[in-house]
Amino acid sequence: MYKFIQLIFLSLFLLFIHIGAVLAFTNYFSLNLMLIAILLWQLFGTIGISVCYHRELTHRAFKSHPIIRVIHLTLASLAGQAGPILWCTVHRTHHKYSDTEKDIQSTLEGFWKSHLGWLFQQDKRKKMEEFINPPKDLINDPTLVLFQKLFAPLLLMTFIALYYFGGVDMLLWLGCFRLMITLNSTWAINSIGHMYGYRNYETSDLSKNSKLLAMISGGEGFHNNHHKTPTAINMGHKKGEFDLGHCYIRLLIKLNLAK
Numbered sequence: 001m002y003k004f005i006q007l008i009f010l011s012l013f014l015l016f017i018h019i020g021a022v023l024a025f026t027n028y029f030s031l032n033l034m035l036i037a038i039l040l041w042q043l044f045g046t047i048g049i050s051v052c053y054h055r056e057l058t059h060r061a062f063k064s065h066p067i068i069r070v071i072h073l074t075l076a077s078l079a080g081q082a083g084p085i086l087w088c089t090v091h092r093t094h095h096k097y098s099d100t101e102k103d104i105q106s107t108l109e110g111f112w113k114s115h116l117g118w119l120f121q122q123d124k125r126k127k128m129e130e131f132i133n134p135p136k137d138l139i140n141d142p143t144l145v146l147f148q149k150l151f152a153p154l155l156l157m158t159f160i161a162l163y164y165f166g167g168v169d170m171l172l173w174l175g176c177f178r179l180m181i182t183l184n185s186t187w188a189i190n191s192i193g194h195m196y197g198y199r200n201y202e203t204s205d206l207s208k209n210s211k212l213l214a215m216i217s218g219g220e221g222f223h224n225n226h227h228k229t230p231t232a233i234n235m236g237h238k239k240g241e242f243d244l245g246h247c248y249i250r251l252l253i254k255l256n257l258a259k
C-alpha cells in the first residue's frame with residue numbers, strides 16, 4: 001500500500017511539473033521569468049547535480065571545502081531529483097551494470113524506460129543489494145544523511161515560498177518549468193546519452209558523446225568519455241568538447257576551495 005501511494009505521489013508530482021511548465025508558456029508567459037529559470041537550471045543542474053552529486057559524491061573525483069559542499073548540496077536538493085545517498089547509489093549501480101539487465105536505467109528496453117520509466121521500478125531497485133545496503137561512504141557521512149532527509153522538505157518549502165511571495169506565474173516558471181528542464185536534461189544523459197551521438201572510446205556499454213547534450217547539462221553530455229574514465233573531473237577529452245562543470249571545478253581548485 002505504501003509503495004502504491006509513493007508511486008501515485010511521484011506520478012502526480014511529475015504531472016504537476018510538466019503541466020505547470022506548459023501552462024507557464026500558454027497562460028503566464030514572461031520572458032524575464034523564463035530567462036531566470038534557465039539561469040537557475042544551469043546553476044542547480046551544473047553545480048548541484050553534475051559537479052556535486054555526480055563528480056564529487058558518486059565518483060569522488062575531487063573534494064571540496066566543507067562549506068562549499070553544503071552550498072553545493074543545497075543547490076543539488078533544489079534541482080529536485082533525489083537526496084544525495086539515493087542519487088549516488090542509483091548512479092553507481094548504473095556504472096556497475098551499464099547496459100545489462102541489472103542496469104535499471106538501461107536503454108535496452110527503449111528510450112522512455114531509460115529516460116523516466118525506471119523511476120517507477122522501485123520494486124526492482126529495492127531488491128538489489130546496492131539499495132538494501134547502500135555504500136558505506138555515503139551512509140556514514142552525517143552531512144549526506146542530513147541532506148537525504150532535508151531533500152523533500154527543502155523542495156516543498158521552495159514551491160510554497162515561490163507561490164506565497166511570487167504568485168502563480170513565479171511558481172509555474174521558477175518551480176515547474178525550471179524543474180521540468182532540470183529533470184529532463186539529467187534524464188537525457190541516461191536515454192539520449194546511451195542512444196545517440198559519437199564515441200571516442202570502445203567501452204563495454206552503449207554510452208555516447210553529444211555536444212548538444214553537453215551544452216545543456218554542464219558537460220555531462222560527453223557520456224562516453226565519462227564511462228571511459230568515471231573518476232576524472234573532466235568529461236570533455238578532445239578539442240571542441242567544452243565542459244562547463246570542469247571549468248567550475250578548476251576555479252574551485254584555483255581558489256583553494258577544492259582539491
Ligand SMILES: [Zn+2]
Nearest residue numbers: 094190207223
Ligand atoms: Zn551511462
Ligand SMILES: [Zn+2]
Nearest residue numbers: 091095226230
Ligand atoms: Zn557517472
